[in-house]
Amino acid sequence: MxxxxxxxxxxxxxxxxxxxxxxxxxxxxxxxxxxxxxxxxxxxxxxxxxxxxxxxxxxxxxxxxxxxxxxxxxxxxxxxxxxxxxxxxxxxxxxxxxxxxxxxxxxxxxxxxxxxxxxYPALIRELHSNPLRCLVDLGANVHCPPSMLVGFAELGAAYIEALSDELPKVGLLNVGVESSKGSAVIRETDRLLSANKWLTYLGYAEGTELFEGDKNVIVCDGMVGNAVLKASEGLLSFMMSKFKKINGASSLFETFYQTERRHGACLIxxxxxxxxxxxxxxxxxxxxxxxxxxxxxxxxxxxxxxxxxxxxxxx
Structure with a gap:
């Protein structure tokens, strides 16, 4: 029960x-x-x-x-x-x-x-369910030092392992993939994740990699994650309103943030x-x-x- x-x-x-x-x-x-x-x-x-x-x-x-x-x-x-x-x-x-x-x-x-x-607990959101990929954090924590972001990566990886057969592959959301990009916090987090012996860390992830690509755990602070998610939902609503008369368009766009039966986020x-x-x-x-x-x-x-x-x- x-x-x-x-x-x-x-x-x-x-x-x-x-x-x-x-x-x-x-x-x-x-x-x-x-x-x-x-x-x-x-x-x-x-x-x-x-x-x-x-x-x-x-x-x-x-x-x-x-x-x-x-x-x-x-x-x-x-x-x-x-x-x-x-x-x-x-x-x-x-x-x-x-x-x-x-x-x-x-x-x-x-x-x-x-x-x-x-x-620190983090809100995690499934961006896609098959194969499983997720975004963490979504707003539980706004001001995040490098150690906290590393914790998010570990929680996200454990989530992937618990709910799928996928190998967790971590990416750190940044403004570019070049090593010189990002704030001091992001660069230090990158260093710590690169030295982590458990995680499979694939480096920086850009916004274009949120919904497809090799990285299935995208890590960011809560302010960025919440803004990304709300922007995605806003874009979905806008696109659905524009294409609601086209057969199949609504169901296609719904997959943008709704994964099968699951709605919402999980606090891990x-x-x-x-x-x-x-x-x-x-x-x-x-x-x-x-x-x-x-x-x-x-x-x-x-x-x-x-x-x-x-x-x-x-x-």
């Missing part, structure tokens, strides 16, 4: 999307149990009783525009805190949320802990499986985010990544 803790209050479209998504998932996955954490309000219609759906009422909601302050860690009856606490207590196998990214990362580090000291580096969906997710995207969570829970992704990192430490 896969147990999903669903933060139903995070999305821009309200809890109805999350609750409808949960009902749809339960109709197609008979080995999945979902606990949805929600905050009641007038007019909210709850789903009909289901033996594999549990609804937990919470008195607090962390809004999408809230800043990360110390009081955040005291809000234990918020839907996000409660869902993460269930993962910490091992009463769930994965958390799925559409909520505040900064709050999610801060609370995940606080409640779940990190896999290794000085290893914390002690638990965690999926962050887009705040603007509609019902199909919500369903896809839960599907993603089920997939990584089945693979026990967190344990696989932790085992890989520990294996390298003892060598």
């Amino acid at each position: 896969i147990r999903v803790a669903l933060d139903a209050m995070g999305g821009d479209l309200g809890p109805r999307i999350a609750l409808d998504g949960a009902v749809d998932i339960l109709s197609r996955h008979h080995d999945v149990f979902i606990t949805a954490y929600y905050s009641p309000y007038p007019g909210l219609e709850l789903p009909a009783p289901h033996e594999r759906l549990s609804l937990i009422s919470c008195s607090d909601v962390i809004d999408g525009d809230e800043e990360i302050v110390l009081s955040l860690f005291k809000r234990r009856d918020s839907s996000l805190y409660q869902s993460l606490n269930a993962l910490s207590q091992k009463t769930s196998d994965v958390v799925v949320t559409l909520g505040n990214t900064g709050a999610m990362v801060a609370l995940a580090r606080h409640i779940l802990g990190v896999l290794r000291p000085k290893l 580096g914390v002690r638990g499986n965690l999926v962050k969906g887009h705040g603007r997710s509609d019902l199909p995207a919500m369903i896809g985010a839960i599907e993603y969570g089920i997939d990584i829970a089945r693979a026990d992704l967190c344990s696989a990544i932790e085992a890989r990192l520990c294996n390298e430490e003892v060598k």
Whole structure:
């Protein structure tokens, strides 16, 4: 049985999307149990009783525009805190949320802990699923020293190994492939990755290599990664609006950022499986985010990544 803790209050479209998504998932996955954490309000219609759906009422909601302050860690009856606490207590196998990214990362580090000291969690996004390739980080960390970027590379490589048969091949996103290009941070990261005995490091990657090429783990800081992803999604929306009358064009463009059933990003580096969906997710995207969570829970992704990192430490 896969147990999903669903933060139903995070999305821009309200809890109805999350609750409808949960009902749809339960109709197609008979080995999945979902606990949805929600905050009641007038007019909210709850789903009909289901033996594999549990609804937990919470008195607090962390809004999408809230800043990360110390009081955040005291809000234990918020839907996000409660869902993460269930993962910490091992009463769930994965958390799925559409909520505040900064709050999610801060609370995940606080409640779940990190896999290794000085290893910073990162958001990873699949850019393509067959063969698997991904981008890391997407916004969990903005100011990144070289050691942090090396950690992202190791997490991304472990992710590839855990979820595919592909050999991880790391590239560092830069403004060019020449050795003289990039900031001092990028050049030092390049030096450290070149000396890493575990990773297969193929050097700098330019933006043209995001969606095809030999490198299947593209590393960057969170500001760059988030900007790249949002620009890609914006371009997709623009192209789909221009070519929506052409047969097959929409499905072609959707592969630009949607990989099979999986939607959203995965926070790796914390002690638990965690999926962050887009705040603007509609019902199909919500369903896809839960599907993603089920997939990584089945693979026990967190344990696989932790085992890989520990294996390298003892060598």
